[in-house]
Amino acid sequence: MRRLSDSKLVENSELLVFNQDVSWLSFNLRVLNESTDERHPLLERLKFLAIAGANLDEFYRVKVSRIKNQRAEIPNHTNRTQFKEIYNQVIEATKNLFKQKDISFRALLDELKTQNVQLVVTQDDLNGINSGALSQAFEKIKPLLTPYVIDAVHPFPFIPNQSLGFIANVKMVRHNxxxxxxxxxxxxxxxxxxxxxSKPTAISIDMLIYHHLNVIFPETTITDFGSFRYLRAADIPAQDTEVEDDAVLKEQFEKMLNQRRFGEGVQLILSAGLPKKIKQYLVNHLDIPPELSFESDLFIGYSDLFEVTGYDAPTLRYSAFQPLACPFITTKNINIFERLDKEELLIHHPYDSFDTVVMFLKSAAQDPQVKVIKQTLYRTGLNSTIVDALIECAQAGKTVIALIELKARFDEEVNLKWAKVMESAGIQVFYGVQGFKTHAKMTLILRQDKQGAVRPYVHIGTGNYNQNTARIYTDISYFTSNCEIGQDVISIFNGLTSNIAPKDLKQLILSPSMLRNKLYALINQEITNAKAGKPAQIWAKMNALVDPGIISKLYEASSAGVDIQLIVRGMCCLAPGVKGLSEHIQVKSIIGRFLEHSRIFCFANGAVLPSAQAEVYISSADWMPRNLDRRIEIMTPIQDPKLKSTLLNRIMLSNIKDTANSWTLGSDGRYTHSKLDGKKFSAHNFFLETLMEKSK
Structure with missing residues (x-):
């Protein structure tokens, strides 16, 4: 824990917070812990290990890259000392993660053997493997391998990002x-x-190379050998993406994606046992700080385990489930727009089918009264049913406008591809507002009614328009024909395409212009109620809580007696349970089968939660400076009594009651898992069981 001074948001005082990078590493350790939880099927546990590996790769490619570059810019000795302390914590936490991943993987390898599945990842694992099968596998990859001799006339080669290399000292027999x-x-x-x-066996390519090293380099004797994996920085400097012309922006991103291949080194992972001389050689030639070089005793590149989690063994996976289809689209002869004129709709992914969102667009394509469709796109995925539906709308003669965010990290190339595909289909494509990321999830359909009036129909989500993540992320979709919300969405889209900030929004709260102040006002309202002796509570669910201003305001609320329940899956910089500061705040993180992604904010408004009097919102924004100050986000009030009750009494209350998948944050920054003795309540299982009942 550290104290951060923030003169803008916490005047003349210090704010007690946890460092967000250390908090993120703590989150990844919780993900890794799921790989040891025997309640999950075996291949699902292996997948958690792969997820933890992929998460750490991204952390180093983005966060550690920034940390490296920030070190030289810190102006005074005190801040440099504090920074060095945090930097060292990141390094030590990383070492611990590598150690824990190796321990978990060893146990999983042994359990896979009991299921007659073997992964060959060490020399010892090669014992007893059919040599003919090994030779047959090697012959398939042999032509694609490039062997190098490293000497004065053979310089060290270029090593791509996330590349695996095999290095060895050998003795040339012929030349001694x-x-x-x-x-x-x-x-x-x-x-x-x-x-x-004879039995399912997968060999890692580095072990296959080791076994055939004498084929690659004949007449040699191996003296030392090992593998390494190299990560390059992937962060995009903000100033490199701030241009006014869309064509120039696209061209700039294409160049940037190419330049990313040559990013500076941010992590080198070495197999344990490599001689010190070889390690130093790699560190020097890959130009990486020694502290960013790590060792792994068992395996390098845990994200690669995704490849074997796809092994066909249904008994080693979660039982399949079919998301519930919405009656709005399954009932024959019902027009979805006429239905929305009568009632609003709220669905809970992944338990409710994402097909409802796709059919919302497909219905627009088929309805002759629909004239215009507008949508924001952030992460669509490689194969997008949403983009297909937008193209179908354009082909049906509708005016279709797509606002696609090119700066969605690691999805830039995919989004560029979809932009070109949509443009070629006659869709008008825009790229957002200069200097901001467009992260809001909105669809607007404009339809002419029988009297000739144009009516707006809106979908607002907490998650991306991505049918793949919608199967594993928990998110909220809200459909409405509310005129005020519709007019607000029209204003926001017009602002995004014209660069003129929308004014006088009636329902939606927009960032960066409104959201921070609205959250402050809602928290202040609870503080006022607490001081007046009225019930005062806040329930909030999000992915991350790191904003100093929001944290300061929550501390103020706790000190006034407001009861605060926070469900924060990932980073949380707020320190709960500190006497005199945050003793009325509880923070939990839910990690399990599904990734908790929805943002839901509930304020008691003078009554005990859950109640019809509460103010309830869904949002695309976490409580982070980037969401509140540097992104286009929306927060949407849910006022329909039935939908509000669903969010409060069903979704939020179930998450608060969850003990099976919950980790509680202590005032010391440590998370503790609920004890597993006795009957524990799982929100994920509850929602799945309810789904099964409805499906009968």
């Missing part, structure tokens, strides 16, 4: 000469190759 050799493994090759053996 010691030589360093390297085999670069193309990223296009799979990390694991399934062998044609």
């Amino acid at each position: 000469k010691n030589q360093m050799i390297l085999v670069s493994v193309p990223n296009t090759l799979p990390r694991f190759i399934w062998l044609e053996d």
Whole structure:
């Protein structure tokens, strides 16, 4: 824990917060812990291990890249000392993560063997493997491997991002000469190759190379060997993306994606046992700080385990479920727009089908009264049913406008591709507002009624328009024909395409112009009620809480007696349970089968939660400076009594009651898992069981 001074938001005082990078690493440790939880099927536990590996890769490519560059910019000794302390915490937490991943993987390897599945990742694992099967597998990759001799006339080769390499000292028998050799493994090759053996066996490509090193380098004797994996920075400087012309912006992003291949080194992972001389050689030639070089005793590149989690073994996976189809689209002869004229709709992904969102657009394509469709797109995925539906609308003669965010990290290339596809289909494509990311999730459909009046129909979500993540992320979709919300969405879209800030919004709260102040006002309202002796409560669910201003205001609310329940899946910089400061705040993180992604904010408004009097909102925004100050986000009030009750009494209350998948944050920054003795309540299982009942 540290104290941060923030003169803008907490005048003349210090704010007690946890460092957000250390908090993020703590979150990833909770994800990793799921790989040891025997309540999950075996291959699902292996998937949690792969997720923890992929998360750490992204953290280093983005966060650690920034941290490295910030070190030189810190102006005074006190801040440099504080920064160094945090930097060292990040390094030590990373070492612990590597150690814990190895421990978990060893246990999973043993359990896989009991299920007659073997992963060959060490020399010992090669014992007993059919040599013919190994040779057959090697012959498939041999032509694609590039062996190098490293000496004065053979310089060290370029190593791509996330590239796996094999390095060894060998003795050349013919010349009686010691030589360093390297085999670069193309990223296009799979990390694991399934062998044609009597039992399911997958060998890691580095072990396959090791076993055939004498084939790659004949007449040699191996003296030392090992693998390494190299990560390059992926962050995009903000100033590099702030241009006014859309065509120039697209061209700039295409160049940036190419330049990303040459990013500076941010992590080097080495197999344990490599001689110090080889380690130092790699550190020097890959130009990476020694502290960003880590060792792994068992395996390098845990994100590659995604490849084997797809093994066909239904008993080793979660039981499949079919998301519930919405009656709005399954009932024959019902027009979805006429239905929305009568009632609003709220659905809970992944338990409710994302097909409802897709059919909302497809219905627009088929309805002759629909004239215009507008949508924001952030992360669509490689194969997008949403983009297909937008194209169908354009082909049906509708005016379709798509606002696609090119700055969605690691989705830039996919979004560029979809932008070109949509433009070629006659869709008008825009790229947002200069200097801001457009993160709001909105669809607007404008339809002419029988009297000729144009009516807006709106979808607002907490999650991306992505049918793949909608199967594993929990999110909220809200459909309405409310005129005020519709007019607000029209104003926001017009602002996004004209660069003129919308004014006089009636219902929606927009960032960066409104959201922060609205949240302050809602928290202040609870403070006023607490001081007046009225019930005062806040329930809030989000992915991250790091904003100093919001944290300060929550501390103020706690000190006034407001009861605050926070469900924060990832980073949380607020310190709960500190006497005299935050003793009325409880923070939990839910980690389980589904990734908790919805943002739901509930304020008691003078009554005990849950109640019809509460003010309830859904949002695309977490409580982070980037969401409140540097992104286009919306927060939407849910006023329909039935929908409000669903959010409060069903979704939020179930998450608050959850003990099976919950981790509680202590005032010392440590998370503790609920004890598993006795009967525990799982929100995920509850929602799935309810789904099964409705499906009968």
